[in-house]
Amino acid sequence: xxxxxxxxxxxxxxxxxxxxxxxxxxxxxxxxxxxxxxxxxxxxxxxxxxxxxxxxxxxxxxxxxxxxxxxxxxxxxxxxxxxxxxxxxxxxxxxxxxxxxxxxxxxxxxxxxxxxxxxxxxxxxxxxxxxxxxxxxxxxxxxxxxxxxxxxxxxxxxxxxxxxxxxxxxxxxxxxxxxxxxxxxxxxxxxxxxxxx
Amino acid sequence: xxxxxxxxxxxxxxxxxxxxxxxxxxxxxxxxxxxxxxxxxxxxxxxxxxxxxxxxxxxxxxxxxxxxxxxxxxxxxxxxxxxxxxxxxxxxxxxxxxxxxxxxxxxxxxxxxxxxxxxxxxxxxxxxxxxxxxxxxxxxxxxxxxxxxxxxxxxxxxxxxxxxxxxxxxxxxxxxxxxxxxxxxxxxxxxxxxxxxxxxxxx
Numbered sequence: 001x002x003x004x005x006x007x008x009x010x011x012x013x014x015x016x017x018x019x020x021x022x023x024x025x026x027x028x029x030x031x032x033x034x035x036x037x038x039x040x041x042x043x044x045x046x047x048x049x050x051x052x053x054x055x056x057x058x059x060x061x062x063x064x065x066x067x068x069x070x071x072x073x074x075x076x077x078x079x080x081x082x083x084x085x086x087x088x089x090x091x092x093x094x095x096x097x098x099x100x101x102x103x104x105x106x107x108x109x110x111x112x113x114x115x116x117x118x119x120x121x122x123x124x125x126x127x128x129x130x131x132x133x134x135x136x137x138x139x140x141x142x143x144x145x146x147x148x149x150x151x152x153x154x155x156x157x158x159x160x161x162x163x164x165x166x167x168x169x170x171x172x173x174x175x176x177x178x179x180x181x182x183x184x185x186x187x188x189x190x191x192x193x194x195x196x197x
Numbered sequence: 198x199x200x201x202x203x204x205x206x207x208x209x210x211x212x213x214x215x216x217x218x219x220x221x222x223x224x225x226x227x228x229x230x231x232x233x234x235x236x237x238x239x240x241x242x243x244x245x246x247x248x249x250x251x252x253x254x255x256x257x258x259x260x261x262x263x264x265x266x267x268x269x270x271x272x273x274x275x276x277x278x279x280x281x282x283x284x285x286x287x288x289x290x291x292x293x294x295x296x297x298x299x300x301x302x303x304x305x306x307x308x309x310x311x312x313x314x315x316x317x318x319x320x321x322x323x324x325x326x327x328x329x330x331x332x333x334x335x336x337x338x339x340x341x342x343x344x345x346x347x348x349x350x351x352x353x354x355x356x357x358x359x360x361x362x363x364x365x366x367x368x369x370x371x372x373x374x375x376x377x378x379x380x381x382x383x384x385x386x387x388x389x390x391x392x393x394x395x396x397x398x399x400x
Binding site (some may be wrong): 008053054055056057058066120122125129138139140143144146147149177 | 291326384
């Protein structure tokens, strides 16, 4: 038994370790810089992409004119979660931890941008026409698909946020289990331990 | 106590299972696509009420009827002699509603240039429920909705299928005084330059 580790606590992986793990990762200056650059880039991407639901899919500065408070808030949350997830995964990669949550991250990004890209554009009707749909079929189906997407866009964004939270948690738990998080003098430290047999 | 190992046949079956699952998934996916395609191809094509004319830039705009929100029936040929923007949209479409607001901002300018805007809801609202045309007009166009240069209504099935056989939710046609289609576009809020350029050359 490690009785000699007086004053050190072994923090078990749980949802409550998410914040300490992310804090540990961001303690490094390089990782802080990486997270900041990613956040700004991804935020810019979402700010010009999410409002494209009002411009027929056209992204860019024109779409900014249609940026609402809801979309701006979702953009900020999505950018923060995605940048943190990538940063934690990079940290885990450098500590030889197995990456987890990549599929969730990709799914979250798709769930966040697909509605604004698909709704009210020619994509769905073109696909239906390519599949051999008649005018009547397209008229009935295209509207149902795009109308449903338009109606549930906010649901899709919230789903993307949940997926990213889960992805971040998986990445953080991987880092936490590959390293031992110990409390030393009120601070967290990560030490690599050989796998316990 | 030693655990008995499963019989060889079971071990082989377990080893083959992932590959078998992948193969079955591929076959199921291919069959689904094939069924979808065959169903679409075999479904009876509802004949449009009349031959579907070719609608393209440079071609003559086919004549068709529509009903205004006041309940009167009109034909597109009644508007020959002045430039027309025929806009087909769905009322649940956010882009269309943003485009309506953008058109409202420019309607006076377009009216001075002689353009008449005809904004019609697609047949069946393209299959998804949404607000009425009058509601969209009053909400998104504001006071400009009652401009004499702006006609609101419902497109007939003939007009919808003729001008928008592919079911695009937001499409407009810029038709000159002689009934020739000069441009086809969508999202007026994103393509207002094209509309303004059209009215400038149509004078």
